[in-house]
Amino acid sequence: MTAAAPTALQRRPGTGWLRRGFLAHGLLFRISLSLLLLFVLVALFAPWLAPHDPTVGDFATVMAGPSADHLLGTDQGGHDTFSALLEGARTSLLGPLGVVVFSSLSGIAVGLWSGWCGGHVDAVIGRVLDILFAFPSLLLAILAVALFGKGLGAPVLAMAIAYLPYSARLVRGLTTQEKTRTYVAAYLVQGHAPAFVAVRRLLPNIAPTVLAQSTVNFGYALLDLAALSFLGLGVQPPTPDWGAMINQAQTALLAGRPLSAVVPAAAVVLVVVAFNVVGEQYGDQLAGRETR
Incomplete structure (x- = not known):
């Protein structure tokens, strides 16, 4: 028997995006992705890879040059720079991850609700997002530090709120376009609840674009948190960052x-550039596929 042609319900755009998403990119994308995977592995296994405890200084080797025992030398406190770099990858990547996860999940919920409902709901949410856009992320993070003290938790939460409008606006626009497609109407005609169609059918089709934007946001969040730590308001010594x-x-x-x-400045630059390359090239691929 000949297989039946897929129906409108089966041919949802974006199906299989995770399987095909990273196969059509060039050398720069693959290098950037490999670099990011390397930093993630370093962050996961830093306690076992670091040759010294980065929180313990040796005053006999203050500001020593590179050697067999200290591959990248030591700082003014006698801490091993190489060990601090490895251990610092954990806190330097964990903070942006919290920002992106919280802002993306909240932005998806707000944007999906706004784009699906439209009307007065969309107008009210749009005004709230406009207000949040007026506050720079770094300024909100500094305000959070002033209110709740130095550390990682308060700045991450404040920056997540500042990044939320970017995800929400993107999801709102994609939802407004996607809900006019035939497969959405077909599900609604069959009697499926609007919430089910929005979350289980529409959302997976816009997820690749949201993922691409979140990848770019990760790089910017890392840069903002590194700037906050540089100012002495973020992660506090002796925790490596x-x-x-x-x-x-x-x-x-x-x-x-x-x-x-x-060395730490180069690490920040490399990770930020790699995240931008991965996010933008993946987003360009999605845009090209949609225009064909």
């Missing part, structure tokens, strides 16, 4: 020992 490492290495930089500052 790339932004805090740059701040603490200013003395070593003036003394002609730049590795303590250059």
Whole structure:
């Protein structure tokens, strides 16, 4: 027997995006993705990879140059720079992950509700998002530190709120376009609840674009949190963090020992650029596929 042609309900756009999504990209994308995977593995296995405890300094080796025992030298406190770099990957990536997860999940919920309902609901949510757009993420993070104290938790929550409008606006626009498609009407005609259609059928089709935007947001969140730690308002010593490492290495930089500052700064730049490349190229692929 000949297989029946897929119906409108079966041919939902975006099906299989996770399986096909990363296969059509060039060398730069693959290098960036490999670099990100490397940093993730380093963050996961840092306690076993670090040759020294980065929280314990040795005053006999203050601002020492690279050697067999200290591959990247030490800082002004005698801490091993290489070990601090490895351990710092954990806190430096964990903070942006919290920002992106919270802002993306909240933005998806708000944007899906706004785009699906439309009308007065959409207008009210739109005004609230406009107000949130007026507050820069770094300014909100500094305000959160002033209210709740230094650390990672308060800035992450504040920046997640600041990043929420970007995800919500994107999801709202995609939902407004997607809900006019034939497969959505077909599900509604069959008697499926609107909430079921929106969450179980419409949302998976816009998820690839939201993922691409979230990937770019991760890089920006990492940069903002590193800047906050550099100002001394984020992760506090002795917990290793790339932004805090740059701040603490200013003395070593003036003394002609730049590795303590250059290495964490290079790590921040590489990760931010890699996330931007992965997110933007994946988004470009989705846009090209939709216009064909």
